[in-house]
Amino acid sequence: MxxxxxxxxxxxxxxxxxxxxxxxxxxxxxxxxxxxxxxxxxxxxxxxxxxxxxxxxxxxxxxxxxxxxxxxxxxxxxxxxxxxxxxxxxxxxxxxxxxxxxxxxxxxxxxxxxxxxxxxxxxxxxxxxxxxxxxxxxxxxxxxxxxxxxxxxxxxxxxxxxxxxxxxxxxxxxxxxxxxxxxxxxxxxxxxxxxxxxxxxxxxxxxxxxxxxxxxxxxxxxxxxxxxxxxxxxxxxxxxxxxxxxxxxxxxxxxxxxxxxxxxxxxxxxxxxxxxxxxxxxxxxxxxxxxxxxxxxxxxSLPELPRQRRINLAEAAGITPQEATLVVERNLDEFAIAVIEKGADPTRVLVHLENNLADGIGELTTESFAELISLETSGDLSATQAKTVLADLADKGGDPKEIAAHHGFEAMDTSELETLIEGILADYPEDWTAFVEGDLEERKKKSGFFVGQVMKMTKGQADGKVVNDILLHRAES
Amino acid sequence: MNERISREDVAHVARLACLSLTDVELDAFTNQLADILEHAADLDALDLETVEPTAHPLPLINVFRDDKLGEAVDREKFLASAPEVENNQFKVPPALGEHS
Structure with a gap:
């Protein structure tokens, strides 16, 4: 309430x-x-x-x-x-x-x-x-x-x-x-x-x-x-x-x-x-x-207080001080600012710190974190893949590219995905009709289903956002 | 009833202090406390507008000790002086509520 x-x-x-x-x-x-x-x-x-x-x-x-x-x-x-x-x-x-x-x-x-x-x-x-x-x-x-x-x-x-x-x-x-x-x-x-x-x-x-x-x-x-x-x-x-x-x-x-x-x-x-x-x-x-x-x-002798630290992070990340609350509470604000200063996308920095690093940053360094995010924003890694690499980085440190290669993560090109999706749609014609004819809510539900199928077949290597775009594109044409 | 303090006031204070007084004691203490208050009331004769209340008779402030650990104590010695002990804790009659 x-x-x-x-x-x-x-x-x-x-x-x-x-x-x-x-x-x-x-x-x-x-x-x-x-x-x-x-x-x-x-x-x-x-x-x-x-x-x-x-x-x-x-x-x-x-x-x-x-x-x-x-x-x-x-x-x-x-x-x-x-x-x-x-x-x-x-x-x-x-x-x-x-x-x-x-x-x-x-x-x-x-x-x-x-x-x-x-x-x-x-x-x-x-x-x-x-x-x-x-x-x-x-x-x-x-x-x-x-x-x-x-x-x-x-x-x-x-x-x-x-x-x-x-x-x-x-x-x-x-x-x-x-x-x-x-x-x-x-x-x-x-x-x-x-x-x-x-x-x-x-x-x-x-x-x-x-x-x-x-x-x-x-x-x-x-x-x-x-x-x-x-x-x-x-x-x-x-x-x-x-x-x-x-x-x-x-x-x-x-x-x-x-x-x-x-x-x-x-x-x-x-x-x-x-x-x-x-x-x-x-x-x-x-x-x-x-x-x-x-x-x-x-x-x-007093250190900077959380209120000022929220303001600092907000300025660095282009968000409101209130949106900086959780990261400051977890004492990760200075780390976040350092990564952002290395050119990493602030939104990705905050999303990872808030959602994917609840147990702390471990062995993650500002360098490895910034590089991971650049691989993610350039499309070389999907969000799911980035999360897996991030977990490894926090656990044992290392080089994001090497870890990604070790997991066999490679960006799937779109035509490969198109073929894969075509196959899935043929396997589930009723779900596809429901998606095409459904309202926003129904589409959300069905797209979740299709993305899940794609992820299963690609072992999480596909980019969910790209899959969604392809689905929408096909439904409209 | 005394002007300075009532018998009920004294009974109340006695109850707060966990004292049980007989009627005779209650009368005696009411009179004694009234005399003490009467004596303190002599101060009313003075103009004390500009005088700071006294918190302590010594002209000292800021008496400190360093945050240093003392010698470990033998808990047995302390526990031995208690009427009843159980599991290395002091055993007391049941009590309600928590303070702090």
Missing amino acids: TSKTLDGWEIVIGLEVHAELATATKLFSSAQNVFGGEPNTNIDPVSLGLPGSLPVLNQKAVELAIRVGLALNCRVQRSVFARKNYFYPDMPKAYQISQFDLPINEGGWLELPDGQRIGIERAHLEEDTGKSSHVGGGGRIHEADYSLVDYNRAGVPLIEIVGAPDLRSAEEARSYVSELRSILVAIGASDGKMEEGSMRVDCNVSVRPEGSEEFGTRCEVKNINSLRSLGRAIEYEAQRQVDIITSGQEVEQQTRHWDEADGRTHTLRSKEEAFDYRYFPEPDLVPLDPSPEWITEIQE
Whole structure:
């Protein structure tokens, strides 16, 4: 579903993204920050909140947080850590050290590939919690017998990026998260792996009648572990809220849990039970006030961001920046530009990079890629043949011409093809009549059939486009 | 009912802090907390428009450590101090929901 509205309703979405920062150690102690690992091996008195242990701030985490802030066009400012108080076994101190009224980064924006700017309210530092697994009750958290806690993750530095409620569809939300991930990876702040939980998305969803200025009551959806779940959760939740409102009831402000297996959101807690965190300034940490010199130094060390890289590729390839999204996301834009600068046809370059090199470029070089494309555009290789040669080039490298010769690929001349096609048409007279007399749709279907026959007989050596031209030409004459 | 803080406020704060108070304690703490707030209210007599809120009593900023790995720890020692352990994890009563 790509529509922005559900029958006259508008979806309003604001995302909170937590990303683990790519430091060697934790935010407030020298225990290792690493994914996985045997339970409770990367712990120390600070991670466990043992009495008498004291936090000391990791400078690298601060630097990475500032990188995030600058890349998201935020104001980097004096900030203060605060205690967020709650009782839950994943946070053994009974509070989480976070930032509250004075976050390190405030007031920025992120530009989606389509050019839309989405507001960033703040991006603050905090520590991650431990990980609890619920035992018994068939794994459902509501019915568990007890929980087991692993504190390897407790104290890992997080940046929480709070987006403005500027998103209006599941598609925009996905685009926002994937752009944010590209930025975090590009600046070296996080590995952005949603599947490993190093990037997590909480999603605030509300609905309102189209044209309305006021926001509806929102629900926060947690436990979203992939871009796909994000889209599904938003669409489910928006529909649920519209159904409630159209049946004459009111949406209750709640925190809800996305269940990937049943494709629904479930209540975790409602506003009445919402936590009152009693934030207060963390007495064990002094304020953080990065100097203008330090901020400038970090700013100057930032690499080119995906947005600029899309513009660069768009200019080189004669496409729109939006059309450059996938290649930039795959980090193949510089390679693409280098090949285009060698004179290769930009359209072929992009088609191959987007569709035929999903596993990466491997041993492919700018030289071999450019030569392959020139063989293709000159008609020496059909699209199918080029694809086969490309796969070999990525796999083991080499010379495109030699690989083509090795496969026995030679351009078929048109008269050979004509003869071949004539034979096929004679074998399938009914299909041919259907093609000649059919409408556009029917012709498409039948031409697919004939091209398939030709490919079978030529082992993919024929150029599908040429076959099509011959078919059309014969049908018209 | 006290002007500075109500008995209900104190009961609420106690609940958030997972404290169970008797009626007698509730009355006593309501009075004590009211006195503390009353004392803090003395500050209202001063003109503090231009004074920045104090985040920390020490005149320090930017106290950092390097991102360097410390010595490996012996998890057995930590696990041994827990009331219950299973599969090298801390065993706790069932709890609902996730934070971060």
